[in-house]
Amino acid sequence: MRVVSVEEPSAIAEAAAIIRGGGLVAFPTETVYGLGANALEASAVRKIFDAKGRPSFNPLIVHVRDAAAARELAAAWPPAAEALAVKFWPGPLTIVVPKRSVVPDIVSAGLGTVALRVPSHPVARALLDAAGVPIAAPSANRSTELSPTRAEHVAKSLGDRVEMILDGGSTEVGLESTVVDVTGDVVVILRPGRISLDELNRVTRTIRGVDQPEEEAPRSSPGMMERHYAPRARLELFDAAEIEEVRRRVAAAHERGAKIAVLLHEELPVESELYVKLPRDARMYGRLLYETLHTFDDGGCDMIFVQRPPVGDEWAAILDRLQRAAR
Ligand code: TXA
């Protein structure tokens, strides 16, 4: 594995050559780092599943340079897809549409649909331009682990399973893209992200997907059910009103020699060696969340207490990731 700064003049050309040659490159997007391969070559895409240890039933997102390139991979392009693409691309929105047969089945895990996204990060865009092919890219981490928001996180998680990591610094959004399904009468959010329900509803009628952790829940977005986006340590959510109990449990854990992390968005009376207060601003919080959880993992903590985020549409993605991590 080579970590190459995007400031290196030949970085993009080298990365593009690896993609065209059927290899894997990790690269920054505005959301999280992606692990990319030529989306039109099944043998290259297979390497993504192997490197991540990802179950084959979990489909990948295909990154393209613009809406015209997206339509080339779509068997149908409903009006809602067009409206959303015009408003939010390039940007952190992934649109699920019926797939054309040029997209290998391994990309979509055998589904008849494909998830498409035009990223806004200049490095992702330059790589797409230079490679000249659509790039399938899930988050560049081992399956079920925390997503990477820095090149170091990718190196830590994937090591030599990836040929090259393009280092473009910290990502801006910090949480994975909003995923919407536009194949039905109404647009359905399969995974919440920075682009919120309210924002989507201003463009086209949108509803939240069924979010049921139960085994029997329908797998509308395969791969969204298991414990996911998770740090190594056990994570538990609490309300500010429960701070006394949390304080007691942290103190008791300290007695046993355990290392406990606490993540808050308000000043609350609890003492811990790993204590982080993030801003009570959903954008800033979202940008820093994974970064903070990576720090906790690196600090070797045994348990993480997280103050439940505020109520509100702009906090939906953060709550979603924290609930999955807490499972
Ligand atoms: O921000 C992001 O979306 C990042 C960056 C790298 O673009 N990528 C990412 O990919 O988070 P991944 O593979 O970690 O998550 C892809 C999500 C999964 O929840 C998957 O189930 C869903 O998209 N998905 C992919 N194809 C789908 C399809 N055809 N139908 C329904 N859901 C799909």
Ligand code: MG
């Ligand atoms: Mg992922």
